Amino acid sequence: MKFKDVFFILVLVLFASILVNESSRIIFVDLTTNYPYLMGFIKVAILATMGELLASRILKGKYQVIGVHLKFIIWGLIGCSFVMVFKLFPSGVKTLQESYLLPTLKKDSFLDTLLFAFLTSTLMNLIFAPTFMALHRFTDTYIELGNGKLNRILKIKTEDVIKNINWNQFIQFIVFKTIPLFWIPAHTITYLLPDVYRVLFSASLSIALGVILSMSKKHNTN
Secondary structure, eight states, rough: OOOOHHHHHHHHHHHHHHHHSSHHHHHHHHHHHHSSSHHHHHHHHHHHHHHHHHHHHHHHHHHHOOOOOHHHHHHHHHHHHHHHHHHHHHHHHHHHHHTSSSSSSSTTOOHHHHHHHHHHHHHHHHTTHHHHHHHHHHHHHHHHHHOHHHHHTTTOOOHHHHHTTTTHHIIIIIIIIIIIIHHHHHHHHHHHOOOHHHHHHHHHHHHHHHEEEEEEEHHHHH
């Protein structure tokens, strides 16, 4: 095991210890409540970037991601959008259920809670996820074509980015496989948790998101 592997594991252990320890967890939750966008940026930027680095370690044998600093910023901005999305869809599903536009079961029962979580996750992943994932693929391709150099990225034409994205693979793998098989079940669990813990759990999924999106590009080259 190399030094970088040890460092990577230590960062994960440190992050986990913050959540396990009661006093630090209270501070973490309090910061998330009072500074949702800032904390959304930090959590997703760190964890999703670590996911990409881990995918690189698995596939290439080294922690090397082109333009990792730019991708860190983009992940952070995506994290800010997650803050809105994780409030928007539960409220929307609740309103639709109250308007009898979505089904409900016996009030306050576990099955009704499970149905609510499943409906929320399903609508979020069908409506928001494909757009977000396509945008992420678009920005990733921009960065890679510019070799992570901002001055080069700014000279790249949009049509060249579009041509370099395998949209067939994106639809078949990302949309048709990861959404129904991973993200809908994973976020159903997210919505079963109390509201204060949903951001924490969804942030932990960011590392899996980074791995899946990164490995999908490798899958496309094989």
